[in-house]
Amino acid sequence: MSRVPVAEGIFTSSSDEPQLVGGRCAACGIVTFPAQDACPRCASTDMGKHLLSRRGRLWAWTTQEFPPPSPPYAGPTGDAFVPYAVGYVELGNEVRVETRLTQTKDLRTGMEMELVLVPFRVDDDGNEVVTFAFRPVDGAA
Amino acid sequence: MDVAIVGVGLHPFGRFGARTGIDMGAIAIRRALEDANVAWRDIQFAFAGSYEIDNPDAVVGLMGLTGIPFNNVYNGCATAASVLKLAADTIRLGEYELGLAVGMDKHLPGAFSSDPRLYACPSWYGELGHFITTKYFGMKINKYMHDHGITATTLARVAAKNYRNGALNPNAFRRKALSEEEILGSRMLNYPLTQYMFCSPDEGAAAVVLCRADQAHRYTDKPIYLRASEVRTRRLGAFEVHSP
Numbered sequence: 001m002s003r004v005p006v007a008e009g010i011f012t013s014s015s016d017e018p019q020l021v022g023g024r025c026a027a028c029g030i031v032t033f034p035a036q037d038a039c040p041r042c043a044s045t046d047m048g049k050h051l052l053s054r055r056g057r058l059w060a061w062t063t064q065e066f067p068p069p070s071p072p073y074a075g076p077t078g079d080a081f082v083p084y085a086v087g088y089v090e091l092g093n094e095v096r097v098e099t100r101l102t103q104t105k106d107l108r109t110g111m112e113m114e115l116v117l118v119p120f121r122v123d124d125d126g127n128e129v130v131t132f133a134f135r136p137v138d139g140a141a
Numbered sequence: 142m143d144v145a146i147v148g149v150g151l152h153p154f155g156r157f158g159a160r161t162g163i164d165m166g167a168i169a170i171r172r173a174l175e176d177a178n179v180a181w182r183d184i185q186f187a188f189a190g191s192y193e194i195d196n197p198d199a200v201v202g203l204m205g206l207t208g209i210p211f212n213n214v215y216n217g218c219a220t221a222a223s224v225l226k227l228a229a230d231t232i233r234l235g236e237y238e239l240g241l242a243v244g245m246d247k248h249l250p251g252a253f254s255s256d257p258r259l260y261a262c263p264s265w266y267g268e269l270g271h272f273i274t275t276k277y278f279g280m281k282i283n284k285y286m287h288d289h290g291i292t293a294t295t296l297a298r299v300a301a302k303n304y305r306n307g308a309l310n311p312n313a314f315r316r317k318a319l320s321e322e323e324i325l326g327s328r329m330l331n332y333p334l335t336q337y338m339f340c341s342p343d344e345g346a347a348a349v350v351l352c353r354a355d356q357a358h359r360y361t362d363k364p365i366y367l368r369a370s371e372v373r374t375r376r377l378g379a380f381e382v383h384s385p
Contacts, residue, residue, distance in 0.1 A: 062279030069254035072267025
């Protein structure tokens, strides 16, 4: 079984220190995640790739306690579904990223978080699909 | 030029078996026409809003083939506001003097779903489970409660008030009063929001007859003057449903 990312190009594959791959506007400097072809502030189409900070602060969060409708949701459903948490994490002063969180308990707005890669599902070919998530930095909980 | 609403018609909201959404739309239109004391042939133009019905203007086949201009709108949760604005603007611009705005729908149970790519979101956003409206509402209210010191009891009070009002309204979907304890104790869906804090997709229709304000008293002695019905999109830094 090999590990494959949920999508190509949205995070670097280093299992120790992965980073999200965002976009940065060459004209006005704004950072986005995911990357996009045009700037949401100045409408420039001169957008480049930009590696995001691995650490940030939890800005908003909730839990997902029932399986989202499938499709588009491709994760475990029925008895295999495990509730998870979702939030926006603010990375530096650059960008807020919507992300899974690694735990549903002991979450606090403003706590320090860091990026990890976590198993998401097993695909039809038996590959382990991994995705990005944020977990509380040790001692933050 | 000011605009007035001179007739209102509702098909009740709830679940109605095999009755189609477009039939509900026709019933709401007839009730609005009756309320305004006008006939379908008097209506000079119409706008309709729907999510499930591809072609709500086909209601003309149930009302009368008078040949009027009839445009359809879908604008998410803002569909009704958009329909009302477009109908009012048509009168404000002086194009017509008496028209109709109608909304009709027959939703499936459960959270709405779609292909994320149709919302300018990447596929992985949906695969991961982010493409769901209820989670957005959970995040938003959780942050609002954190920033302003609001408790879950306050949320339950709002829901209990709405159920109480629904119990009094024969057109409402939810017609049973629920206590704050029952609301707080129902299944947690997206923290801090429980099952009974959410509205549920349902079926129903609503229609209004609009006219130039200076003609309103031809139709009713109690016109509703429409001051505004506006729609805006978000600005930089704001989030909305289905925005990564």
